[in-house]
Structures are given as structure tokens and as C-alpha cells.
Amino acid sequence: MNDVTELRRFVEVHARILGIPQDASRRVLGRIGHDLDGEPGSWAREWTAAGTVEERAGRELSAGRFFNIARFPYVDGPARAEAQELTVTSFDRWRLGQRAGIQRLDLELSGGRVRCWAAGLDPAGSGELPPLLLFSGGIVSVKEQFGPILARAARLGVAAVATEMPGVGENTWRYTADSHRMVSELLDALKGRADVTRSYAVMMSFSGHLALRAALEDKRVRGIVTAGAPVRDFFADPDWRPRIPRVTVDTLAHLTGLEPGSVLGHIADWGLSEAELARLDVPLAYIASERDEIIPPGDRLLLERHVRGLRLLAHDDVHGSPGHVAESRLWSLRSALEMIGGHGPQRAVLGAALALLRGRGRMPVLGGPRNGEGR
Template identity: 55%
Template sequence: MSNDVAELKQYVLAHVSAQNASADGVLARIDDDGDGPRSWTTQWIRAGEEREQAGDLLAATTFYNLARFPFVDSPGRAEALRRCVAVFDRWRRTVPGIERLELRLPGGVVRAWAAGLSTTERRPVLLMTGGIVSIKEQWAPILPELARYGFAAVVTELPGVGENELRYDLDSAALFGVLLDAVAERADTSRAYALALSFSGHLALRAAPSEPRLRGIVTAGAPVAAFFTDKEWQAAVPRVTVDTLARLTQTTPATVFDHVRNWALTPQDLAGVRIPVAYVASGRDEIIPPADPALLRTHVRDFRTITHDDVHGSPAHFPHTRLWTLAQVLEMSGADPRHRAAVDGALAQVEGGRA
């Protein structure tokens, strides 16, 4: 079953914005989600090849990533993911300090990119994860910056996404502890923070009460409870979200919401989150119901939030979101005041400031 191309074009925009890319020219050449010359994967791969041949490896990585969006369901998308990872690997070899991690677990292999790990200078850990449609190569270019801010930073994927072979299920919150165990000899894992975007924010909130090494969570557009239980809201959730969630949970679009209904976090669960939580909400979010950030506001004792007048992912506000989430991480971790001042200063220059 092919994806709805109009919906793909709509929901890819937040990811284009997050990667500082331009998509208009490519999107105009796409007519379908098959394997023909004007298909989604063909056109994005062609754009990636052009950037790769020009030597712009990060741009090529971005376009190969968009070719496999929203998930791998065909040979074309599998090839796009392979190229995306390979070209990013070429790029990171030109940037000192980024390394590849592989964790072989009973449920499959988890792969990650990391920077700032050291046996002699054990830094606090920042774990960064995306949602159900974003892979680690989308976020990993920020690793050198995070290392400059004093973190041992690890970027990986939600189970079932990209190169993460684990199944996405109710136990997936254990991923944070597994990652911390893996870097324990080269980082100060007693001081760990999660920059867990979208659906991985839900996992971080679930993990927090039983994972004492987590000292703070920063998220954006994360489901909490109503997304999993509100049948009326679920009826209007975009098809791309439903199809992707079904794929990752190994269910079907018709049964996926029944499958995840018991994933909702309760007020009692949230009362057990005794660490700071920062949340970016979108006022016109068509995926995450407003009841979800409202529940956090009521039941998480240290909660701070901003709301953009935007759709899911707030693509028109990405510069502000990027700086605000980074400022929250730096504040929670007690980072060098000079770094905090620099980020705060940049944030003040962005429309909306610290609102």
C-alpha cells in the first residue's frame, strides 16, 4: 500500500525545516509514491545524488533521509536509508570526535552516533532521540556542538526506526538505561539528560520514575495519555502517523490504537517524575491532543513549556524551538554559564524570545 503523497508533502516539512533544507523544487517533481521517475523515492534519491556528487555530504544525507521518509516499506526506501547512513558516515569522518556505537542486545542491534566520550574526562550525558519518523542521521550533525557545551552526547533512534532493530513496545523505555550502561565507562552517567523529541518523549517520561540517572527531560510534541486513549481524536490522526505507528508496533492501521491504549501515562505515573520536564507544544497540533501537555502541567511538579501557534513539529518556529530546548538542557544540567549566556543571547534574538 503506497502512502498518500499529498500528506507526505505536508508532514515532511517539519523535518525539512529541522535539517535547514529546501524542498520546494523536489516536491514539485513528485507525483506518486511508486517506483517510477516522478515518485517520492526516485526524486529524493536523485536530489541526494546531485548533492553527493557536488561534495555536499550533509545535504546528501538529508535528501537520502527524506527519500526513506516516513519508514522503510520498499526496496527504494531501504536503499535510501543505506545511502543516508553511508554518506553521513563519510561526513562524520571529516569531523573530529564523532564515533559510531553498536549495542548488540537480545532483541536486536541498536546503533548510535556519539561525541564527547572519554575515559579521562567523564562528562554528563545527553541522550537525544527522535520520533517515529526521524532517524539519528537527522539529528547527529548537532553532536560536535553538544560536545563543545560539555556533554557526552549520544544520538539514536526510537525502536523500529532507522537502524534500531528493537521492536517498539511498552518496554521500549528501557532503551535509555541500556544506552547509559553502554557508555558508563566513558561518561558520568549519574548525570544524564534526555532530549527526547515527539514519541521518544513519552518513553523518557515512562522511564524517569525508575531510572535515577535521568536528571531532566526536554521534549517537543510528545504523546502522553489522550493520544493513546481518545478515540474521537484518533479518528482524525493523519494517516502517515497511523501507518508508521502500526509498522513500528507490528500491528495494522485498524488495530494499532487498540494495541497502544494501555501506553497512556496516568497521573500517578507522572507524579513519579521528580525531575524537570520541558515541553514544546504546538497550538494547532493535529497529532498530539492539547490534553496531553495539559496533563503534564497538572501532574509534573517541575514543568516548563512554550506553545507555538503552529502545526505538529512547529516547522515555522524551528529556530526558536532549537534554541529553547538547548537552553533548557543547559539550565537543567548546570552547564558553563558562558555557554548558557551565549544560547540565551541567541534565543533573545529569535522572534518570541523566551516566551
């Protein structure tokens, strides 16, 4: 059973990223007292009930956000399994109503079935293929959260595909040391429908670690945008392990199929070495939280010392920087478009929005020692 106090603490960033109003989130949390599966006052039941209210009002995208939190941090019983299904179903109804060309992709890869949402793909491989933006969240985030950006893919002139970490949501892969191979297999499957030789990974948290590993082996990955991704010390530093929150340890155990007491030891050698980081020859845009409870500060220092193409944005905030969601989102999208090239008008709009936030004193400007200004 999950520790509800800890869930409350870590759900804040996810609720803000999803766009759930703070007062609505507080009302639901006020009704939660335990995590007994499906019981009144339980985590999954109360968040699901809030989503059902939105659904009955015809607000499908909003409903899916509440269902998403109901399945947080991972499916561990019937109530969260129902919430996971409702998350997908409500998103499906929303995307059909948008008429934005968002389509479902079911891909059978070597490690299992990977289900994605996609937009901007060329169905026949005719004409000049668009570059690919590959989106993924971390160990507790499902692909449906990327719906709004998928709806903009056509206007941006890119193909966009949203997927999930191995073991998360509808991804049936097991999370292993070789999970980064999923990225290359996805690119193989999308060949002919997007220009996969120009692929850019917008992959957050633990999926950012997969993107870093994939880029070392697959030259089709031309750039990475990530936030709060583990690099080496999270995996390897024994002094950091006692500080890792229980919800993170439990989720990693669930995704790997291991016991919570052994999972951190099992993944101790999954980090990237200094030599591997020095070999990384693609631009990397990384958002760091200076008071991160999950990712140790040594991981940021490793990137600053060894990654030539690093552009860093640091927030004085906890993991996921819940107080800086708007800034992080704008900076991430602008960074991705800059890596692709072109998109002058879109980049100008994003730059103006970032300048406005900076002018209000809400956004720091930081860069690594080799990398200049973190615009």
C-alpha cells in the first residue's frame, strides 16, 4: 500500500504539469485519507470520482487529467487499472473531437507492445518527410499528457509521437538495462512516415536517461531535451540511496519486476560513465531542480563537466520544478525547435513569452561552464 502522505507531496508537480487547477487538486486531496483499493476516501476512488464529474460535463481532456492522477504512481490493483483505462478512453474521445489528426499506433517490438499517440506522420511516405519529435515522460507519467502538443504538430511542421517508459501505462516492455533499445526500435517502425534520421527526443526524467543511452548508439537521435533525468550518481551513489523517496523505489521495483529492497542495488551500474558523456555529440537541453529530492546534484555536475553540447536551465525548486511549469514547457519546446532548425516565427513567439517571464523575475538564466547562456 502506498504512503498517502508521500503521494500528496509528489503529486503536486504532476497535477501542475497536467493543468489541474490547484484549488481542484486540494478539494480532491481533502477527501483522501488512505490507499485501500477502491474504498471510499481512497486515492484512486476519489481522483476517479473527480474525473467522472468532468467527463459527465463533456470535458474529456480535463477528465483524463484526473483519471491520470488516480492511477498514480502505477497500476497496483483494480481501482488504478480502471483509472488507467479511463485515462486512455477519455483521451481517445478528446482527440477524435479535436480533428487534429492524432492517431493511435500499436507497435509490436522485440520487448513487447508499445502503444503511442501520433500526429503529423506521412501515411504514404510521399513528398518530403517531416522531422520527428519523440515525447515520453518518466516512471509515473503516461503518454496522454502530451495531447496538446500533438494537436499542434501540423502547425509546427513536424511529426510527433508520444509514448511511455517501459512498464508504464500501455507499454508492456519490462524496464531493464537495455530499455534504451526501445527508442531505436520505435524509429525503425516509423521509418517512411517521418524523417527518422532527424529525430529529437523530448523525453523527461527517467526516459531522458534512455534517450542519452540511445543517442550514444543511434545517430538518428539528433538532439535531446529532458528534465530531471538520472545520469550516474542516482544509480551508483550508495550514500544517495537512503534519500530516494519510497514512491520512487516502489515504482522502479514495479517496472523492473524486482523487490523494493533489491531494486536499487540491481540498477547500480545503469548510469553513464564520464567517457560516455564526453562521447555524446548531440545538443542536450537539460532542466535541473536545485532542491531535487530524487536526482542527486552530482548528476548535474557530471553533465556540466563532460557534455559539450549542454544547455542548462536550473530552477530553485523541488523535483520536476512544480513552481516553474510554464517556463520549463516554453523553454523545452523552444530548445527542440532550435535543434531542428527553422521555425523562426514559432521560436520568436516562444522567445517573447520566455522574455516576459524573465522580466517578471520568475525565470533564472543559467548555463554550464562550456555552454554559454541557457536561453
